[in-house]
Amino acid sequence: MAEHKTLATTGNSVVAEAMRQCKPNVMAAYPITPQTTIVEEFAGFVAKGRTDCEYVTVESEHSAMSACVGASAAGARVMTATSSQGLALMWEELHIAAGMRLPIVMANANRALSAPINIHCDHSDIMGARDTGWVTFFAETAQEAYDNTIMAVRIAEHPDVMLPVMSTLDGFITTHSIDRVDVLDDASVSGFVGEYRPKNPLLNTEAPALHGSFAGLGGPFFEFKRQQREAMESARTVIKQVGDEYAQISGRPFDVIDTWGMDDAETAIVVLGSTAGNARHVARELRAQGEKVGVVKVRVWRPFPYAELAAALKGVKAVAVLDRAESFGAEGGPLFLETRSALYDAEARVPVVGYIYGLGGADVRLELIERVYQDLSDIAAGGVAPGSLVYLGAREEA
């Protein structure tokens, strides 16, 4: 195991620290609540000479990602961070970064999208970027946000992947809370991520290369997309390899899903991000009372771990999926849809209940989690299932 120090610090602060330790050549970023302190602290590292990085101040997130695309194509290791409306404004460049196979690493402070205006946590922003072709991680804690950011560099730059990676953490809940975090020493991190050796950098005048060119009708566009899919599939193996290697220096085991109590669980909650902790806390208390409950936390959202999730849920009598984002007009939120899809080939048909929770930062009180487990217990016992979708904790009249 590598040297480490234990700090009382925030999620944003350790993401900035992880970025410094990964030594990007270029960062182009625009501040937005609740991501601001990431780019603020990183800019401080640049100003104080603690990292040798070209920090590009831009006038919008659209420009931020455009500058990242240019710098990455030029051959630089590139990082940025955003949130909410900022991620939404980047939307077209997100596709370009992935289509050009640029290993950009971006942190996202998960936050609601307007309207109404709201600066607090939900996953609407990230779900809007779901199909842009980025490998996407969710963090429960500041520790996971730190670890994911470092692993993201290795995954993005792996020759079998060459895709941008998003490392997300829940706005305010994880970005701004002070938590206990183990931070590795600089040498261990730089040794782990290594140096980026771009394959066809634009700045190599000895071997001129064309990036992002026209590939219209009859051109290779369709085949490019198949290659992107292959790269995303390859990422499944690479993520596990990198996770195993990282565990050796960090002492923290990594897998694409994290399970608690699932060996003999009769009911289970599937969840992304910080709420996994609330679910586990309640599950521990229910276990102490003899209830066979479990929790599955999905750590990697793209590529989605279908096989791992189906295996974890095998034998369960009822499943609740908690979504912190809407997909209006669909049967449930994005995680609900994936979970049902993962279970389609399962031998036994398992009732899956969708819950929308915590939109716009609505507090995820423990009693809400208790209510979900109670619903599951009723369903498992053959009682009547609640409606196909529950707005968990929403007031009848606001």
Added chain:
Amino acid sequence: MPQLTEIRWHARAGQGAVTAAKVVAETALAADKYMQAMPEYGPERMGAPIKAFTRISTDPIEIHCNIEYPDIVIVLDDSLLDIVDIAEGVHDGGVILVNTCTPPDQVKTRLGVNDSVRVASVDASGIALDTIKRDIPNTPMVGALIKLTSVIDMDVFKGLLAKNLSKKFGQEMIDANWASVDRAFAEVTVA
């Protein structure tokens, strides 16, 4: 069993509640405990009522929500007693510590909490004005907190306080802050 202590801070923006919540968390970490400290974010206006939360535990903390049922409530501004239900959800046997000149029995009657809840008063603003020369009650309030509960250690707290202050101030300011902590520790009264 894990020992989890949950503290809810009530203050007006600018009084240092978030800083105090952070220093208490750092003090807990220095004793190799697990901790969490977070403000309840909202529009940030000086003087607006705010809440902040601190959790301290012997084991990793997994909960990521606001504290509804605190073991300890700390109120940095007694004008909040009129406008915020500061006693909401407080546990039986819990502690409510208020920065006020009003004696604790009167505060207790006014709050209408049950007998098992300990209510404590300390004139942290007065102490801060005497020692630090500014109405920043957060530091002396921690001194009073240490007197009432064993959730953090006095020596570790004072050490961290000095370390944090030394980044911007000299020994004189450190001594003034230490004096404010000692006085609040000595002067806090309980009903």
